Amino acid sequence: MVQFFMEMPIKNFRDERRERIISVARSVFYEVGYAGASMSMISARLGGSKATLYAYFNSKEDLFEAIIREQCGQMADLILAHTGSDDLRASLSLMGRELLTAVMSDEAIRTFQLVIEESYRNPQLAEMFHNVIQSQGRSNLTGLLQAAHDKGQIDAPNVLEATMVLKTLIFGDCHFKRLMNLKSHPTEAQLHRQIDLAIDVFMTYYGREADKAS
Missing domain, CATH: 1.10.10.60 (Homeodomain-like)
Known part of the structure; x- marks a missing residue:
């Protein structure tokens, strides 16, 4: 002691x-x-x-990986906090707003841009970035949707596909435009509108009949 x-x-x-x-x-x-x-x-x-x-x-490679792991870990924690919720739609909406805010931040965008800039000279860097995202962020999102499927909140027999669909809906095209410096960070109203639409579309396709009608 x-x-x-x-x-x-x-x-x-x-x-x-x-x-x-x-x-x-x-x-x-x-x-x-x-x-x-x-x-x-x-x-x-x-x-x-x-x-x-x-x-x-x-090495600087180790340092850059630590930066990526820190950022991805923060995003993974956002997702984990909503796993197993009894109110899936509300949890997905809140998680979506938190996640989109995180990936649209100046730090997250600049990190994405650095990886893209370096990817041709150093494909291992892009591979490492992808692997970290897979092992932290995406695996947690898959876990959230698997838990929702197991609880009967959604019908997603192919949960990996559902994960890809949800991530794509949440990011929309605003993330791409932000990466290209074509768009500033969305306003609170714009962010809410995009996430509300994303979750509505996702739940319309994957939600159980009772939830689709809500």
Whole structure:
């Protein structure tokens, strides 16, 4: 027990240090791009030695993966919070607004853009990005819909297909336009309108008869 309390400040310090490294690295990536960033540049921005940086991350690839995992983890948590809800339509509507707000944020959009910019030179980066999205965000959305199917709230025998349909409806074309810098973040009214329409379409197709009529 004494050892546990003695280790807590060290662990907290390491966590804070790691978060600061990720934050600084994110700023560097956004400023100069993935190809232009280097561990030396990130270390200089941190104001410490390279040895300290390498104690946490072996490469800029590891650092960028940590940024992606952090962002995807936050989105995955949004989905997980609504899994198993008794009011599926209300939960999907709220989750949809939260998820769309997250993926349309400046940080999320810039990360997407960096991966797209680098994908031809570094296809492994795009593959890693896709795998993280699959293992965190999409798997949680599949879990939510599987739980809803098991509870009889929706009829989705092909839950993977239903996941793809719901994600596409939620993102709409506004996410694509945002990636292309053709659209700013939607207003609250626009966001609600898009998600309400998306969930209505989804539930019209997948919802049980009683819920379709609601």
